[in-house]
Amino acid sequence: MSRLLLAVVVLLLSYPLQAAEPDWSGYRQLLQEHVRSGELEGVKLTLVDYPAWQNNPLWPQVVEQLNTYPADQLQTRAEKLAFYINAYNILAIKMVLDNWPLDGIRDAGSLLFPVWRKDVGQLHGKTVTLQQVEDDLIRSLNEPRIHMAIVCASVSCPDLRPEPYTAAQLEQQLEEQTRTFLHNDAKGVRINGNDVEVSKIFDWFEKDFADAGGVKAFIERYRPLPAQSKIDDYLDYNWNLNRQ
Secondary structure, eight states, rough: OOOOHHHHHHHHHHOOOOOOOOTTHHHHHHHHHHHHEEEEEEEEEEEEEEHHHOOOOOHHHHHHHHHSOOGOOOOSHHHHHHHHHHHHHHHHHHHHTTTTTSSSGGGGSSSSSOGGGGGEEEEEEEEEHHHIIIIIIIGGOGGGGGTTTOOBBBTTSSSOOOOOOOOHHHHHHHHHHHHHHHTTTTEEEEETTEEEETTTTTTGGGGGGGTTTTTHHHHHHTOOTTOEEEEEEEOOOSSBOOOO
């Protein structure tokens, strides 16, 4: 090998390898085959065909993908956000299917042992709960729009997006998710004169919107509110399953 070629090889090897996101093609196919837009109990949303999803041979592969994908491959903030949003949504579906049939995801838990604190599956080779994925891996990245992207399998949750989140598309995807949710009068924001009702999500996670100027300022980036309006109530949260 010539000295020049050897120098080129050494130089190339000295650069860190480009982190690669998972191949989400299996998850993408599940979403395309088993999720559709519809209406349930007066709410427009995306609906999931859970029995068909469970019987799809791609499902165990997608679950195993979360278990085996190495955490150190996720190098950028966008890669981490996209991966863990997908992971949360996949594991929420897994919780439903592992306890099927049920009327709502909370039925998989109890008053003393809520579903969010139950072991739900393996992530990077470690057993996790939905609460751990949400609080430790997603909310810690300080991105308030994730609350319009993670889906707890319920009618009043944000819509399950019919495609995986990816680092390359994340900004566009989060903007679309946020805008869609906040323009849904039945579960995002409802305006009646100067009175504004918003999702309970903004109550439960109010502090996550502090860096955006607070809940009202965050909402007004996507949906204009009357000049003298105030947020004076929260919409009832429908925990029934977002099932077809």
